[in-house]
Amino acid sequence: MHHYPDAKAVVRDLSPDEPIILNRPHAAARAARFFVEKFPGKSLYAVKANPSPDLIRILWDNGVTHYDVASIAEVRLTRSVLPDATLCFMHPVKSRSAIREAYFEHGVRTFSLDSSEELAKIVEATRDGDGNDAPDLRLCVRLRVSSEHAALSLASKFGCDLIEAPALLQESRQFADWLGVCFHVGSQAMTPFAYVQALDRTRAAIAEASVVIDMIDVGGGFPSVYPGMEPPPLEDYFKLIHQHFYALPIAYNAELWCEPGRALCAEYSSLVVKVEKRRGDELYINDGAYGALFDAAHVDWKFPVRPLEDDLIKPEMDFAFYGPTCDDADYMPGPFALPEDIQAGDYIEIGMLGAYGAAMKTDFNGFGSAERFIVADEPMASLYDGSRMRPETDNVVSLR
Numbered sequence: 193m194h195h196y197p198d199a200k201a202v203v204r205d206l207s208p209d210e211p212i213i214l215n216r217p218h219a220a221a222r223a224a225r226f227f228v229e230k231f232p233g234k235s236l237y238a239v240k241a242n243p244s245p246d247l248i249r250i251l252w253d254n255g256v257t258h259y260d261v262a263s264i265a266e267v268r269l270t271r272s273v274l275p276d277a278t279l280c281f282m283h284p285v286k287s288r289s290a291i292r293e294a295y296f297e298h299g300v301r302t303f304s305l306d307s308s309e310e311l312a313k314i315v316e317a318t319r320d321g322d323g324n325d326a327p328d329l330r331l332c333v334r335l336r337v338s339s340e341h342a343a344l345s346l347a348s349k350f351g352c353d354l355i356e357a358p359a360l361l362q363e364s365r366q367f368a369d370w371l372g373v374c375f376h377v378g379s380q381a382m383t384p385f386a387y388v389q390a391l392d393r394t395r396a397a398i399a400e401a402s403v404v405i406d407m408i409d410v411g412g413g414f415p416s417v418y419p420g421m422e423p424p425p426l427e428d429y430f431k432l433i434h435q436h437f438y439a440l441p442i443a444y445n446a447e448l449w450c451e452p453g454r455a456l457c458a459e460y461s462s463l464v465v466k467v468e469k470r471r472g473d474e475l476y477i478n479d480g481a482y483g484a485l486f487d488a489a490h491v492d493w494k495f496p497v498r499p500l501e502d503d504l505i506k507p508e509m510d511f512a513f514y515g516p517t518c519d520d521a522d523y524m525p526g527p528f529a530l531p532e533d534i535q536a537g538d539y540i541e542i543g544m545l546g547a548y549g550a551a552m553k554t555d556f557n558g559f560g561s562a563e564r565f566i567v568a569d570e571p572m573a574s575l576y577d578g579s580r581m582r583p584e585t586d587n588v589v590s591l592r
């Protein structure tokens with residue numbers, strides 16, 4: 193794969209007519225090392241955030257040994273890239289055939305669930321030919337917790353509530369060699385107190401169930417940094433999670449896990465797009481809602497932008513973007529601040545698209561292709577380059 197210093201060099205060399213994804217392996221490696229060294233437990237990479245085999249290998253090379261996979265396709269993909277990784281099937285609703293294949297063909301032992309029906313499915317699908325229950329199941333009961341502190345809710349679809357949890361934990365304990373509790377506070381959780389609240393619920397569920405708990409998995413939700421969304425330092429999240437984990441009534445050797453997706457890969461990729469047309473304060477660009485900019489269109493996410501031409505001299509103004517398909521919904525309100533004199537034919541780099549960006553591209557309307565190159569410059573924002581030195585610690589303390 194061709195390497196370039198930065199996006200400007202790519203545009204100068206290729207004048208590309210198709211959108212281009214730029215990957216920064218050094219940024220993903222740095223994020224992986226940060227979690228491996230600083231999170232007080234085990235960090236699983238949530239593959240759905242970006243299933244690129246290159247990225248998965250970078251994370252592995254930098255110490256990430258466990259992977260949160262949510263479909264049989266993610267199981268197969270991750271296993272084919274990393275024969276020795278530990279895969280954990282953390283989608284609480286799976287098909288029998290997916291469970292069976294994961295267990296018998298790919299060595300998956302850890303499964304999450306949020307209902308008795310799913311427990312029965314897992315137990316049945318992992319029985320051997322003689323009808324014996326699997327002796328080595330590691331089960332993880334998913335608890336429903338609040339998403340109130342997160343930019344994207346994950347509260348309504350999965351998780352059992354506090355009324356159901358004790359009975360489900362007791363029932364699961366009978367089939368589990370190792371039993372955990374997991375939850376997800378929602379993506380881009382803007383304060384560590386999201387995890388404190390969720391761990392309080394976890395405590396209530398465990399106390400009521402009075403079963404031995406071997407593992408607590410605080411899920412994903414760790415933020416990255418975007419325009420208008422500057423989270424407190426991740427160290428503050430780790431510290432509070434650690435404190436509240438220790439106070440739980442669990443086995444003395446219980447493990448602490450987390451499942452970051454976004455925080456491990458947001459900085460990995462950016463996107464170069466071409467302006468095809470300008471209409472007032474609207475720019476028609478060649479990627480959009482059905483491409484890497486799904487979140488910019490559908491959940492109004494703000495991504496950083498910068499122009500790639502050197503001859504733009506006017507001050508910035510706010511623009512909205514249209515994507516390339518013929519669909520009105522292919523619209524990104526932004527606002528995106530770019531020089532007033534930007535015009536058709538110019539190029540723009542859109543940053544922080546490594547998580548839920550590069551992974552979202554579809555072929556709808558014939559606009560799916562994108563070449564990928566490696567660049568060496570810094571991502572447009574970073575939680576890991578030392579530029580954000582605990583600026584909001586006081587703020588966090590005062591919230592307690």
Ligand SMILES: *Cc1c(COP(=O)(O)O)cnc(C)c1O
Binds near residue numbers: 262282379380411412
């Ligand atoms: C999506 C998902 C994650 C990753 O979430 P982020 O907000 O990207 O960190 C982790 N665990 C589960 C079960 C998920 O569904």
